[in-house]
Amino acid sequence: MWAHPLRFPFTHWVPRCWAYLLSGALLGPLLLVVLAVLLVLGAGLSVVGVGLPVLLALALAGIPTATVTRWRLRLVEPVPLPDPHRGLPGAGRRARVRTRLRERATWRELAHAVLASTVLAAASLGFTALLVFSVLYVLSPLVVWALAPETVMLIPGHAVPGPLAALPFSAAGLAGLLLCAYGGALLTAAEVALARLLLGPREDDLGRQVLELTRSRARLADAFEAERRRIERDLHDGAQQQLVVLSMTLGLAEYELRAQEGRAAELVTRARGEARQALEQLRALVRGIHPQVLTDHGLAAAVAEVALRHPIPVTADIELPQRLHPAVETTAYFTVTEALTNAAKHSGATAITVHGRVAGGRLVVQVTDDGRGGADPAAGAGLAGLADRVALLRGRLMVTSPTGGPTTLRLEVPCSGW
Structure with a gap:
């Protein structure tokens, strides 16, 4: 008009x-x-x-x-x-x-x-x-x-x-x-x-919805962490202790049958070895769910322990001013371990560097290897699930992997956990 x-x-x-x-x-x-x-x-x-x-x-x-x-x-x-x-x-x-x-x-x-x-x-x-x-x-x-x-x-x-x-x-x-x-x-x-x-x-309506979604994500993360602790406790206090008792019982049986002839002692010895192996696998499973060193000493110590056991030389340089939110430490730990596992399986790298700092209220962790590159997060390497877990905490997971390398995985997540 x-x-x-x-x-x-x-x-x-x-x-x-x-x-x-x-x-x-x-x-x-x-x-x-x-x-x-x-x-x-x-x-x-x-x-x-x-x-x-x-x-x-x-x-x-x-x-x-x-x-x-x-x-x-x-x-x-x-x-x-x-x-x-x-x-x-x-x-x-x-x-x-x-x-x-x-x-x-x-x-x-x-x-x-x-x-x-x-x-x-x-x-x-x-x-x-x-x-x-x-x-x-x-x-x-x-x-x-x-x-x-x-x-x-x-x-x-x-x-x-x-x-x-x-x-x-x-x-x-x-x-x-x-x-x-x-x-x-x-x-x-x-x-x-x-x-x-x-x-x-209106903006305030959208803000209230975002706040409610943020609180919902925080409750979901807390529920996941509580369920993780319950499973870990059940495995540690239940199945693991029963396997320890079974191994001790088999050891006593082996001692009693040592003087007798026949295959009974040999079978008991074999069963004790299998029980010991099952106990080690169970302990590895518990560490995979949530390592005790992460709970007791924090992210830097947990990553350092993983670096010592990794088949490729890993240089861990993580300096944090204080302990972070448990959900943040757990997410960062499993992101690093997944990156190290993928590097060992697919990259052909000879050296890996893990660098972590807190900048601007956010934890920034970067994992770099000198492998052949060409990593695809959508190819089922486990990074998609990690990205969803990082998004739950309003963080970002970025992967840069040109052909010929190097491959860099960068994690950014708020230190508050939401």
Whole structure:
């Protein structure tokens, strides 16, 4: 309208704006009746203690109203207005109601419903009346001609004797239609701006959702860590101790059968060796779940221990000012061990360097080998799972591995753990 004011009344936007305002004139009074009935019933029934469900329906009435408004906005707004509410797949009815009542968007939608049923409805009704009278005045010569020879009163106290006498009213009707074209566009623009203000998503809504997702990730990480500790404890205090007792019992049996002839002593010796091997495998499994040195002495000591046992010479240079969050240390440890394992299996490297520092509130660990390169994180080397684990802590895992090497794995994760 501002770019081409003279051409605007003849564009398709004018009937779109009129349709939007006419729909508001129809829905506004109906919405006012619904809100008034819910308010009266809720307030009246609250006296006998059963008005809470009605008041609850009143509080949530803005949600379906906003949905209808967003559908109406498609008449004049090419960009759809997003729904500010969070998706709740699988949630029950009570959970949905509690969540919606805690969302600020619900109360903004209720405020818009109140405005749509009062102020906006009155404006739409006024526009509708102006549009109807303008159309009637434009058609007044036809009306006078159709009713002739009877006298037509287009204005109270002023009779129009014939079609020619109605031409000034027709000109006034055309002016009214022109006013409806511009005025309807301005009124529609104001209502669209108000709808975007009250019905669209806001930064604070997104911030609350991000905060809730962050807390959810932290709870998930804590639950994983608690389950890991429980499994480790069960293996250490249960199966591992039973294998130790079994090995000791087999040792006593071997001592008692040593003086006897036959294969019994040989079989007991063999069983004791297998029990000892099973015990070593179980201890290795426990260390793989979570090494005790990581719990007792931290990330630097745990990486140093892994470096001593690695088949490729590893230079570990990790300096941390203090102990970090357990989830951060665990994630960094398994990232390093996975990188060392991949280097030993696939890279053909002769030397590996592990460097770790804290910078800007983030733990930065970098593992570099001098192998052949060409590593692909999507090839099933275990890095995809590590990336998901790092993302759980809002961190980043980057792999650089050009053909011919070197391969560098870089981990960045907040020291706070979320």
